[in-house]
Structure formats: C-alpha cells, structure tokens
Amino acid sequence: MVSPLDRKLLRDLWRMKLQTSAIGLVIAVGVLLLVMMGGLVNSLEQTRQAYYDRYRLADVFAPVKRAPDHLLTRLSEIPGVAAVEGRVVGGALVDIEDQTVPVRAQAVSLPAFGEPRLNAVYLAEGRRLDPRHMDEILLLQGFADAHDLEPGDSISATIHGARHTFRIAGLAQAPEFLYSTAPGELAPDDARFAVIWMNEEALAAALDLDGAFNEALISLERGAQAPAIIDAADRILMRYGGTGAYGLVDQISNRFITEEISGLRVSSRSVPPVFMGVAAFLLYIVISRMIEAERTQIGLLKAFGYTSTEIGWHYLKFILLVSITGALLGCALGVLSGQALSGVYRQYYKFPFLLFRVDPGSFMTAILVSVASASAGGFLVLRKIFALAPAVAMRPPAPADYSGSARLVAALKRYLDQPTRMIVRRVARQPMRAFASTIGIAVGMGLAVAMLGVLGGFDKAVSLGFNVIDRSDATVTFVEPLGEKTLFELKRLDGVIEVEPFRSVSVVFRNGVKTHRGALSGSVSPAELNRAMSEDVEQVYARKDGVILSDPLARKLAIQPGDEVTVEVREGRRPVLSLPVTGTFRSLLGAPAYYEIGALNDALNEPQRVSGAYLRIDAANETEVYEAIKNMPAVAGITLKADARQSLERMMNEGAGATRYYMAIIAAIITFGIVYNSARIAYAERAHDLASLRVLGFTKGEAAYVLLGELGLITLAALPIGALIGIGLAGAIAAGFSTDLYTIPADVGPDSIGNGAMAVIIAAIIAGWLVKRDVDRLELVSALKSRE
Amino acid sequence: MKGSREAERTGTAFRVQQLTRVYGEGPAAVHALRGVDLKVPAGDLVVLLGASGSGKSTLLNILGGLDRATAGTAHFFDQELTAMADVALTRYRRHHVGFVFQFYNLMPSLTARENVDLVTEIADDPLPADEALSLVGLDHRQDHFPSELSGGEQQRVAIARAVAKRPTVLFCDEPTGALDSTTGRQVLRVLQDVNANLGTTVMIVTHAAATAAMAHRVIEMADGAVRNVTVNETRLSAEEIEW
Numbered sequence A: 001m002v003s004p005l006d007r008k009l010l011r012d013l014w015r016m017k018l019q020t021s022a023i024g025l026v027i028a029v030g031v032l033l034l035v036m037m038g039g040l041v042n043s044l045e046q047t048r049q050a051y052y053d054r055y056r057l058a059d060v061f062a063p064v065k066r067a068p069d070h071l072l073t074r075l076s077e078i079p080g081v082a083a084v085e086g087r088v089v090g091g092a093l094v095d096i097e098d099q100t101v102p103v104r105a106q107a108v109s110l111p112a113f114g115e116p117r118l119n120a121v122y123l124a125e126g127r128r129l130d131p132r133h134m135d136e137i138l139l140l141q142g143f144a145d146a147h148d149l150e151p152g153d154s155i156s157a158t159i160h161g162a163r164h165t166f167r168i169a170g171l172a173q174a175p176e177f178l179y180s181t182a183p184g185e186l187a188p189d190d191a192r193f194a195v196i197w198m199n200e201e202a203l204a205a206a207l208d209l210d211g212a213f214n215e216a217l218i219s220l221e222r223g224a225q226a227p228a229i230i231d232a233a234d235r236i237l238m239r240y241g242g243t244g245a246y247g248l249v250d251q252i253s254n255r256f257i258t259e260e261i262s263g264l265r266v267s268s269r270s271v272p273p274v275f276m277g278v279a280a281f282l283l284y285i286v287i288s289r290m291i292e293a294e295r296t297q298i299g300l301l302k303a304f305g306y307t308s309t310e311i312g313w314h315y316l317k318f319i320l321l322v323s324i325t326g327a328l329l330g331c332a333l334g335v336l337s338g339q340a341l342s343g344v345y346r347q348y349y350k351f352p353f354l355l356f357r358v359d360p361g362s363f364m365t366a367i368l369v370s371v372a373s374a375s376a377g378g379f380l381v382l383r384k385i386f387a388l389a390p391a392v393a394m395r396p397p398a399p400a401d402y403s404g405s406a407r408l409v410a411a412l413k414r415y416l417d418q419p420t421r422m423i424v425r426r427v428a429r430q431p432m433r434a435f436a437s438t439i440g441i442a443v444g445m446g447l448a449v450a451m452l453g454v455l456g457g458f459d460k461a462v463s464l465g466f467n468v469i470d471r472s473d474a475t476v477t478f479v480e481p482l483g484e485k486t487l488f489e490l491k492r493l494d495g496v497i498e499v500e501p502f503r504s505v506s507v508v509f510r511n512g513v514k515t516h517r518g519a520l521s522g523s524v525s526p527a528e529l530n531r532a533m534s535e536d537v538e539q540v541y542a543r544k545d546g547v548i549l550s551d552p553l554a555r556k557l558a559i560q561p562g563d564e565v566t567v568e569v570r571e572g573r574r575p576v577l578s579l580p581v582t583g584t585f586r587s588l589l590g591a592p593a594y595y596e597i598g599a600l601n602d603a604l605n606e607p608q609r610v611s612g613a614y615l616r617i618d619a620a621n622e623t624e625v626y627e628a629i630k631n632m633p634a635v636a637g638i639t640l641k642a643d644a645r646q647s648l649e650r651m652m653n654e655g656a657g658a659t660r661y662y663m664a665i666i667a668a669i670i671t672f673g674i675v676y677n678s679a680r681i682a683y684a685e686r687a688h689d690l691a692s693l694r695v696l697g698f699t700k701g702e703a704a705y706v707l708l709g710e711l712g713l714i715t716l717a718a719l720p721i722g723a724l725i726g727i728g729l730a731g732a733i734a735a736g737f738s739t740d741l742y743t744i745p746a747d748v749g750p751d752s753i754g755n756g757a758m759a760v761i762i763a764a765i766i767a768g769w770l771v772k773r774d775v776d777r778l779e780l781v782s783a784l785k786s787r788e
Numbered sequence B: 001m002k003g004s005r006e007a008e009r010t011g012t013a014f015r016v017q018q019l020t021r022v023y024g025e026g027p028a029a030v031h032a033l034r035g036v037d038l039k040v041p042a043g044d045l046v047v048l049l050g051a052s053g054s055g056k057s058t059l060l061n062i063l064g065g066l067d068r069a070t071a072g073t074a075h076f077f078d079q080e081l082t083a084m085a086d087v088a089l090t091r092y093r094r095h096h097v098g099f100v101f102q103f104y105n106l107m108p109s110l111t112a113r114e115n116v117d118l119v120t121e122i123a124d125d126p127l128p129a130d131e132a133l134s135l136v137g138l139d140h141r142q143d144h145f146p147s148e149l150s151g152g153e154q155q156r157v158a159i160a161r162a163v164a165k166r167p168t169v170l171f172c173d174e175p176t177g178a179l180d181s182t183t184g185r186q187v188l189r190v191l192q193d194v195n196a197n198l199g200t201t202v203m204i205v206t207h208a209a210a211t212a213a214m215a216h217r218v219i220e221m222a223d224g225a226v227r228n229v230t231v232n233e234t235r236l237s238a239e240e241i242e243w
C-alpha cells in the first residue's frame, strides 16, 4: 500500500506539475549536455584513434622539394622510426562546370601495387586504382558528393600547368583529411576543395619528380620522441630542399579536430554545472516555499510523533523524484541528440564511421551530479524542518508580520494606491526572497545575453572580415613566389581594377624554447584591399623596421615590442632571420604576424617576389577575368570572396557553430522556468489573500495586479543585473572557446542586451498570463477554506 | 511504555508541580504559566476553562509534548515529561498522545481516510481507518478531500485521526471553537464516547463554559495558574449541553 505521505507527495507533484516539470527540464538539459558532449568527446577521440591506427596515419610529415627515393632508407635508419613512406604530393586545379573558378585540389600519390605503408585511404565507393590505367584516380568523397560525381565519371584537372583528364575509379576518405579546407581558408567547403589520389608514377611524371619523392611520412616506434626524429629528418632532407618536418600535432586537419575535441571537453565540463546550479537554486526556492506554506502540516506531523528525519525524508523524496526523472530524461535525450549530432560531425569531419558511444559510467555521473546538486538545495531547507516546533500546529495561523515594512510604506503612502502598497509591502517584508528571484531571472537573462553576444561577435567578425578587412573580390595565389612581372600581367587584364600583392612565408617563430609554426605575412603599406585590423577596427600598418605580432602570438612566444623574434623560414633557402618586433595588436581572427613586403623580401634576399595578389574586379568583366587567370600556368588557385564568405557563414550556422542557437533556446527555457516558478510560487502563497481581496470586492484585474505587479517589479529589477551577468559570461565563454586558430570575439552590444531583455519580458508575460488565468479561475470558497 | 495499556487506564495520568512557562526574556517576557499544580486521574474527561490568555493552550502543549516548560515538573504516570529529550518526546507523542485542534488541521492534499492513515501508519496497534471513521459517523465520506467536507465533518475526521492510534490521552484545543451548536454537540458526543468506550483520558480546552457539565473534572485557569478544580458528581451527556 502506498503510504499516505507518499500520496501527499504524488499529489503535490501533480499540483505543481508545470513548476516541477520546468525544473526537471532544466536538470534534463544539463544532463543532456553532459551526456551528449561527454559522449561526443568520447566517440570522437576513440573513433579518431581507431581511424588513425587502422589507416596507419604518419606521426611525422616531412615535406621536401625533391629527394631521391634512396633517402627513404636513410630516414628509416633513424633510431625510433618504425616505418617510412615516400610519396608525391602537389597542388591541382579541378575544372567543375558549376563553379565560376577552378577548385583547388591536393594531388596525392598512391603506390601502384599494394597498400601504402603509411597514410592509407579508406575506399568508400568504387574500386582501387588499376596500375595498368595511369589516368585513374580516387576522389575525395565529400567533393564528389557535392558535385554529383560517381565512379566511372571523368574530371579534368590542371597539374603543374598541364591539363589532364582523369577517370574516377573510386571515392575515398583518409584520416589526414578529416578536416579539409582550401589553403588559406578557415571554413571547410566540400564543394571547393578536392583531394585526388593517383598513381605514383603518373603524378611523379606530372610534377617532374620521377624517381624522387617530395613528402616523407614517418611513423614512430612506441616511446620514441617526435622532436628528435624531426630534427634528424630535417638534417637528412635539408640538402634536398626540406622545408621542415612537423609532427601530427601540427598537421592541420588533426589540429582542427583536436581543438574541436578540447573545446567540447571544456564545454562539457563548464556548461552543465550552470544548469545544475540553476536547478538546485530553483528546487531550493520551491521546496523552501513549500515548507513555509506547510508549516502547520509539518507541525502536525511532528505532533503525531513523526520524527524530523521522517518528515525531511518526505521532502527529500520530492527532490529526488524531480531530479532523477529529469536526469533520466536528460540521459535519454542526451543519447538521442548525441546520435543526431554525431551524424553532423561525421559529415563535417570526414569520418567513415562515427559511433556515438556514451561511457556507461557517465550516465551514473550525470544522475549522481543532478541528484547531489538538487539535494544540496534541499539540505539547506531541511534545517528549517528540524527547527520547526510541533506547537506550530496548535496555533491558529499567525498573520504574516508586515510591521517591518510599515515605515517604508508609510513614506510611500501618499503616492501609492492600496494594491500597490500591498506589492511594496510583500517585497519589503521578504527582501531576500525577492532578491533571490531577481538573481534567478537575471542569471537566465545573462545566459541569453551572453549567447546572443557570442553570436553577435561571430557575425561581427565575419562581416568585418569580409567588408572592412578584405575589400577585394578575389584572391589569386601562385604555385611559388613569382617576380612582380606577373602583377603587371594581372593588372593588364580587362576588368581588373586594382591589384595588391602579398607575400606569405611559412615560418617557425621562435623565442628561446617557445615556438609557433605559422606564417609571416608581407603586405604593402598602407594596404588598401586587404587591411589588417585590430579588434577595435583600427587599421594595422605593416612596417619596414620590424614585424608586428598579433597578441595571441606575442603571448605564446612571450615577446614584447622592442624584443627580437627569431624567424626560421621554411621555404627557399630556409634562412634563419632575427627581426625586431615593433608592435603588437589585438587581432580579430587568428594569430597573424605582419611585415612590410619589401622589407620581407629584402630579409629573404629574394627581391620583388609575391605569393599572390588581392584583386578588385569589375563585375561586368568577371567571367573573362577568371577565364584568363585560370589559364595562367603559375596560378595555384583563385578564391572568390563571396564563396569563402558563404562557406564560413555556413559553418557558423550549420556545423559546430549551430550549438550556439541550441544554447540560446536553452537559455530561454531556463529564463522561462525561473520566471514561471517565481510567479507560480507567489500565486500559491497568496491564493488565500487574493480570494480575500476578491471577497472584499476587488476585481479579478485588481487581484491579478497585486500578484503580477510583484512579478513585474522583480523582472524589472532583474534586467540591469542580467545585462551585467551577460557581459561577464560572454567574456568567459569567448575566452573558453578561443583557440590558437580562432579568437572568439564577444560583443555584447545594445542589441544583444535588448533582445535578452525582450526574451525575459516575453517569458514574464507568458508566465504572468498563465498565472493570471489561475487567478481568474480562483475558487473563492475553497481558497478561503484551505490554509495553504 | 508499551504493554502497560491497562495500567494506563488507572492511576494518575498527569501529575504537575509548579509548572512555569515564560516566553521571551527580560522586560518583554510573558509568563504564560506561573506555577501550575495539578493531578489528572487516568480515564477522566477533563474540561479546561479560563479567560483568553490564561495559559490553557500552553499547559496543553506542554502536557502533549509539543512544548517545553521553563521550570517545574510534569509526570505522565511515572515518567517525567519535563526531563525527556526530544527523541523521547517524539516517541511519547507517537505512542500515547492524540491531538485535536481548533482549525482541524487536516492535510489538504489527503482524503479523509488517508488523513487517518497518516497516523495509523506509525502507531503500534491502531484502529483500522474505516473503524475510526465510523466511530465519528463518517465512514461514508472516506474518500473525500478536506475541501469537500464541512467544518464539523473536518473536525470529526480530525478526531477519528486522533483516536485511531488508541492514544492514552487525547488533547483537544477548542475542538468546537469553529463550529455551530449542533455540530459542536456531535463532536463532543464523539469525544465522550471515546472517553467512555476506549477509556482514553480526554482533556478539552474550551470557552463554552456549559461544556463543563459533561466533564468528570473541571479545571479553571486564571493568569497562568489553576484557580479552581471541580469534580462533577453528575454529568450531562453531550446532547444535553446548553450552548
């Protein structure tokens, strides 16, 4: 038989169903995020590892200009090296009908017979290359899908200035291309980046590399140290134009996914506790008000001989039911959304398989965490139960003591009508309670404002990047640094309005033991088409007398203006330069370093070289310009700003960036939960008063005013606090998500605050309306009869 | 304490000596009881009379184990209530005491029957809930919630709840205070029956002096002390009481 106390419990739960479901939902969302993000971290890490292992991804990549094959034996003799593979890689441009400009591609060789020792590929469709047909290729699956290409189709591509037609034998993916962007771009775009795997002999012939390789792949024995082997490989390859070997940590695809995983891990540890905290707070308020309202009942139970522990257990069960139900719901939803999201991730990062698997222990953790945090709120309340004297039950209900607020109200008396005075009295009588509700609502609003601020920051960065910083229409990059003659050729084209050259050199910055692998940008000064900008939208001018570092870079290297930075150039003759640092600036995006192009070329002893150029193009002659550029043999690729912008925006909105919308919705739910809870509790406490007012002849509207006025007052007070919390939180979120590659700008502007406030006000109106409905339906007789 | 049920129907249920209760301290202190001396034989139906503020509720609360005395002693049979720790007081209430309050104090979220079960649940040898309810003539309203019952009916449920655990003593603080004369008489009838049939010692606080006529013993309080104790030679039945 269900004991009568348990029945009371169930009926209380039912009576407060909306309120308890709101709290349960907050817990569920917290658990959902915990399970989902934890599971994703788990799945991504395990899948990545399995993928890397199964397809033998190299630990060290050593690019070189041209090295004879027999060097591979020497590389394999380096102590600690497990396996070595030499291959040929190169840039290619793929002609695609539906694309204005040719698509950049990476051509990678595969041995004619058998599997490569390292960096194998996963064949998703079709068959392997047939060594008898030199024109067969495997094509990156995502690219093929984006253009509806299938095995058996043909594509044409330009490699090293010569045009080739290839037959697609199969579609493939590879662990080294999990995250694939066109060089120089931030966002991946399936349609605009391709990988072509082809017969080694054929590619070597196309690139003039017969009997040689231009990239060595090295795997390490267990326990071997990558830096030592990188050094050894560099020494061997130096004479052949080695541009510096690097480890897997610096491999671009691996770096992106590593950052994604660590970002997820940070969020999975920092976001759910916010929800648990909010839920604990809400439960604390609900239970403490419930106990307040049930003082006599508790006294009565004590009078009957129930012990404090038994009564406390009764209320604790309430908390447990709500939190466990919420946690279980969250687990279920977490698995569902984790599965859905791993589908998105699988698409986004090119995994051939991605099984969403939650570590069973994390379900336990999730449930324990929610129960513990919910009970933390409850335990604070239990004290009240223990302190309550049973004699309370014997006394008639004491009228609430409003004497404290008498003076305040007396002062305001002349200005306030009776119902308004009631509102002020209530708030003044229990200021801590009003304060708690205010803070609760403010936290909800702060979450919303912060999310909107981060969203706004992204949008601002994107729009700044594409409207203010980059005013060109297209960027052309050359296969290798060229003389300025090419610039004149570009300028001569009909429809090209402006040409601005740039030089980009891949380097390792060094200050003592601190290093950063990146690029040094040589730009004209003052730049017109692609202007470096600081965070507060001030143009940053490249200087002849030294380099200017972005803040994150300067911080990573621990360098200040006036110091010297060592720049190990990784191209050409690979000089090691020591350059003065003339300034730092807060960058909007990434960790760039600038130097005046002429000064850079002088330092490299390669006068008048350019890596590419920014172009402004007359829209009327667009097609002709692109056609002409496509046929220039030195061009490695051309990126249209419009395309790049589109891919970045798509990434922000569809990919991992979409979580932000998710968060904004969740913040709205929390805010509503808190607002509704406050309104609901105020109503429960005052049903009796309201009924009395109605009996005295007050209208429903007036009665509701007394109730909702309080809610309004609290909501208004919460708005400025919410704005402050939002600003702080946005900064924290931005800092948490920022990485080497991305600086996430937080921009809590008036619009984010306005929208956050709007959300709170709408939530308050809906909550108020729901409660007002109850006021209207209030049954006078039963409200007066019940002493709750 | 258990097992001595029969013994608890005879002898002196309460022996009170110089019982004092002071609320607050210093100049603001209120002396609710100023040295009460009293004996209540087991099995008596006692009526407590006195002006408002004379300390009736305070005395009842202390005897019922709800409140603590400031000084003096109170014995329940051979046990000293005033010396008991909280745990012992809870046990005392759990096994020996029934309460009926002026404002019924039913759990609004439980039906009549469930309100009674609330007590039988933790009692050793309770009356079945339906039996307790039929004792107060409400067996047909078992499944109604308090909000669906009249004031008198609610009070009868409260009495059923109090007697269901077969308490040794039943304390009633103005049980008829909120009731009209007819309903009030019904409630008193039930109390009288419980006293007569179950041998429960019943103490009733009331402002209706006429109620005194149905008591074995009438205690008048004034200013925190017992002014007068009368033992009735003849008693009226509840129905005969003038209201």
Ligand SMILES: Nc1ncnc2c1ncn2[C@@H]1O[C@H](COP(=O)(O)OP(=O)(O)OP(=O)(O)O)[C@@H](O)[C@H]1O
Residues within 6 Å of the ligand: B023, B024, B030, B031, B032, B050, B051, B052, B053, B054, B055, B056, B057, B058, B059
């Ligand atoms: N919690 C308390 N704090 C301070 N004074 C109290 C408290 N409870 C009772 N008193 C005071 O103790 C005195 C006795 O109160 P008690 O409730 O026992 O009176 P009563 O005889 O039951 O009166 P009534 O017939 O009005 O119920 C009164 O003066 C009352 O004001």
Ligand SMILES: [Mg+2]
Residues within 6 Å of the ligand: B056, B057, B058, B173
């Ligand atoms: Mg009283």
